[in-house]
Amino acid sequence: MDDDEQKGYTWEAGYAEGLNINEVLVEDEGGSIEKSIAKYVADSKRKARLTKRPEKIRLGIMRHVMIVIDCSRFMTSKAMPPSRFVVVMKALQQFLERFFEQNPIAQIGLITCKDRKADRLTMMTGNIRILKESLSSLTEAFCGGDFSLQNALQLACVNLKGMPGHVSREVVIVMAALSSIDPGNIFSTIETMKRMNIRCSAIGLSAEMFICKEMAKATKGEYSVALDPDHLHLLFSKHTLPPSSAKSSECNAIHVGFPHHELIKTRSFCVCHPDSKPISLRGFICTQCGARHCSIPAECPVCKLTLVAAPQLARAFRHLQPLAAFKQIEVTRGSCYACETRFSDEGFRCEKCRLVFCLDCDTLLHESLHVCPGCN
Structure with missing residues (x-):
């Protein structure tokens, strides 16, 4: 085959279903891509809200989550103004409130990683006040050195291995570094996490990394790269929903x-x-x-x-019986059943009671209230 007839390389097939930057990020007249990113975030929120959640599956309601915060020198970058560190701290503060609102019987621990070492900032707790005070104690001057993914995973594993078998064990890594300096074979550490049913997810702040993608794939976690602060909040919000529980997890009655x-x-x-x-x-x-x-x-x-x-x-x-996704329909007459706002172009109809709501009410019902006022 001639070079002119060659349509692509074999390795490109692995990225065919991912985010196509050329299609999503389109520059406007001034050369900015902020409008494209805002449109992508809005479309992602709408897609997540309209997606029908599976029913009659086992969920890890009692969640024990270790959050690893990259405190390397890469966190001081101004790529997300005023800096990545400030943006991440603000997003984590909001994530904690939303997380415990949706998971009141869950617990969270904090780990920081800098100078190739991982240290536990806060032990596993369900007290949001302790977690927020610990985050407030961190400053941008604290960041420095290089990041070590393996050391962070090993410390998280030490804190999670003593948990009962009926709880959901998870690790969420917020990573700004483009490299990981590890003392050993990180793939063996990933296999250990997989064997212990610890779900490892990562949120990148720079570019996509192969090792993070492989880690999330092996442990059934999620991996995404944040485009801007609003997109970062959206990625954090995905971790507020309890994940499906593994078939091998225990089922115990607890006091x-x-x-x-x-x-x-x-x-x-x-x-x-x-x-x-x-x-x-x-x-x-x-x-x-x-x-x-x-x-x-x-x-x-x-x-x-x-x-x-x-x-x-x-x-x-309430996660075991989620509110069904409303169907998006075109409507030009009438008003929202909840707030009585006049419709202009679109509405969202509950398939059970057949009542129509506006976009804001649909978001409120699915993200906060989790009940339909017309059905109840």
Whole structure:
């Protein structure tokens, strides 16, 4: 075959289904691609909202997630103004609020990686206040050195291997570096993560890396590269939904306590603040051992009992019966059933009650309320 007749190379087939930059990122009259990125993010949100979620599958409701934050010198880049570090910290703060809203009985731990070393910033906890304070303690001056993916995965594995078999174990890596300096064979570490049913996902801030793609593929995780801050928020939001549970995972009945929020008149210290006085006169008393907690959900460090409120537990199980995607239709007359806004071009119809909603109400129902007002 002549060179003129050759249509492509064999290795290009692996990228045929990926993001085609030439089709998505189109420059405008001023040479900017910001409008193209905004359109791509909006289309991605709409596609995710209209996609029908599978039903009658096992989900990992009790999630234990280790978030690895790349604190190498690449995080100080101004590619995402004011810097990648500032953008990631802001996105993580919003992600934590959204994550615990959707997963009230989950727990998150934080790991930082710089100078080829990985350190645990926060142990596994369900207290969002502790996580936010830990993130606030990090500064851009803290970043430096090179990133090591293998060391980060090994530390995450050490923190997750002691978890019970019925929980969902996950690792989410926020990576800005374009290289990973590892002490050994990283593919053996990926095999270990796969064998332990630890789902590894990554969010890139630079360019796509082969090792991250292979890691996500082997452990059934997700890997995407953020185009701008709005796209980064969208990629984080994908990790708020609980993943499907592996067939080999255990199914166990667990003890759960439902303490009341009450005024504590007796002098006592809380297990949340062992080195200082409680932050409030009100708190929660463990129903099994009597230890004092400032907030729930939490796992009692004394007796290991899971403490939750009944509404939190109910909110965690709504993922098992998700609100069905509404059908997009063309409509020029009438108004939205929820907010009574007049329709102009399109609407979203519930296939069960046949009522039509606007775009904003459709987003609110599927991302926050998870119920249809017409059906209920």
